[in-house]
Amino acid sequence: MIEGLLAVVALAAATASVPLLARQRGRAREMPPSFVRDPERDVRAERRARQLLRDAAGPEVAAMYARLGFVAVESSGGPAGPGREAEEPAYGYLIYPHRPIVAYDAESGELLSEYCVRFPDGSEPMAGEWLPDADDVLAKWMALLADERRLIDAANMHLPGRQLDPTMVRRDLIALDEWRRSRTVEVAA
Amino acid sequence: MKLVRMTPGRGDVLLAKGDPEVAEDEERLMEEFRRQLDLGMWAAVPVEGRVGQREATMVRDFSEIPTGADRVIFFPPAAGGSAPAIR
Numbered sequence: 001m002i003e004g005l006l007a008v009v010a011l012a013a014a015t016a017s018v019p020l021l022a023r024q025r026g027r028a029r030e031m032p033p034s035f036v037r038d039p040e041r042d043v044r045a046e047r048r049a050r051q052l053l054r055d056a057a058g059p060e061v062a063a064m065y066a067r068l069g070f071v072a073v074e075s076s077g078g079p080a081g082p083g084r085e086a087e088e089p090a091y092g093y094l095i096y097p098h099r100p101i102v103a104y105d106a107e108s109g110e111l112l113s114e115y116c117v118r119f120p121d122g123s124e125p126m127a128g129e130w131l132p133d134a135d136d137v138l139a140k141w142m143a144l145l146a147d148e149r150r151l152i153d154a155a156n157m158h159l160p161g162r163q164l165d166p167t168m169v170r171r172d173l174i175a176l177d178e179w180r181r182s183r184t185v186e187v188a189a
Numbered sequence: 190m191k192l193v194r195m196t197p198g199r200g201d202v203l204l205a206k207g208d209p210e211v212a213e214d215e216e217r218l219m220e221e222f223r224r225q226l227d228l229g230m231w232a233a234v235p236v237e238g239r240v241g242q243r244e245a246t247m248v249r250d251f252s253e254i255p256t257g258a259d260r261v262i263f264f265p266p267a268a269g270g271s272a273p274a275i276r
Contacts, residue, residue: 041198048200052193056235056262058243119195121265127198131264135195139264142233142245150247156269 035128042132049134057141064179071095071137072176073144074106094172095140097133100163101155109173111160115152190254192221194230194263201262209254219251222261230263 054062057071065071074092089106093115096102100114119139120129131139143151160166190209193201205221207214226232231247236255238244248254254261 038198045198045200049195052195052201052262056243056245056260061243116270117267118270119265119267120270121195121197124197124199127196130197131195132197132200135200135264138262139195139231139233139267142235142262142264143231143247143267146233146245146247151267154267154269 033125036126038127041127045127045132046134049132049138053134053138053141056138060183061141063183064176065134065137067179068172068175069096070172071141073141093144094169094176095137095144096164097136098130100158101140101144102160102164102169104169104173109170111166111169114158114160114162114164115155116158116163117151117155190218190258191260192218192225192263193260194225195265204263222251225263229266231266233262233264234258235260235262 050062050066053065061071072092072094074089091112092104092106094102094104098118100116102114103112104110105112117140119131119136121131122129130136140151160169191206192204194204195201204225205218207218209215209218222232226249232249233245233247234254235243235245236258246253246255248261
């Protein structure tokens with residue numbers, strides 16, 4: 001008697017689960033593919049992105065990124081004229097991959113602001129929505145050089161220290177200065 | 190000239206390639222250019238600056254691509270926001 005009852009209950013449970021499983025499978029088919037971490041894919045993408053950075057921005061910028069992990073862009077300053085030397089750049093930006101751009105006073109090194117900006121891309125859901133690091137840097141570099149106002153207008157501006165440790169950024173400015181001096185010596189030699 | 194697009198997980202991918210001086214190629218390049226802009230992409234062209242340093246220019250129309258440019262790079266439009274929490 002009890003065995004018969006158990007068999008009926010088991011049969012009912014199995015029958016009830018069939019549409020449930022079917023619905024779950026249906027939902028899985030409907031859901032967009034989601035991000036899958038793949039370190040090898042990301043390494044290949046970053047290698048490719050670094051090559052594009054070199055081709056587009058030049059070997060100097062690529063070397064800066066490879067050595068320091070960020071890229072610096074400085075305003076061009078005023079041009080030289082009759083009886084006037086070229087003006088020094090007034091300000092610059094440090095471009096970090098997937099981190100805010102930091103504006104600084106090119107003369108004093110004072111940190112001016114952080115600009116939070118990103119380039120989300122939903123075209124490759126399996127790969128996430130973030131460009132490879134070097135592509136993110138190149139996108140910021142091109143946008144700053146070509147249309148600074150457009151990029152800055154799109155960004156969220158904050159005081160220095162909102163996301164990036166100012167001590168770290170100041171250290172990076174010192175490292176940048178040292179790196180530039182070492183390059184000057186190399187060229188002069 | 191090559192049209193390339195930055196993509197997550199792959200780096201840049203080639204979208205189209207051709208000689209803009211050849212009518213057939215130009216048509217194909219223009220078509221792909223417009224398609225990317227319609228998708229909302231930004232388009233930049235790396236160029237040589239006045240004193241030899243590299244610069245870039247943004248273009249919003251195929252006719253704005255500087256003569257002799259060998260590459261147009263498309264990337265997603267900038268949006269304000271903080272860095273991703275997980276990478």
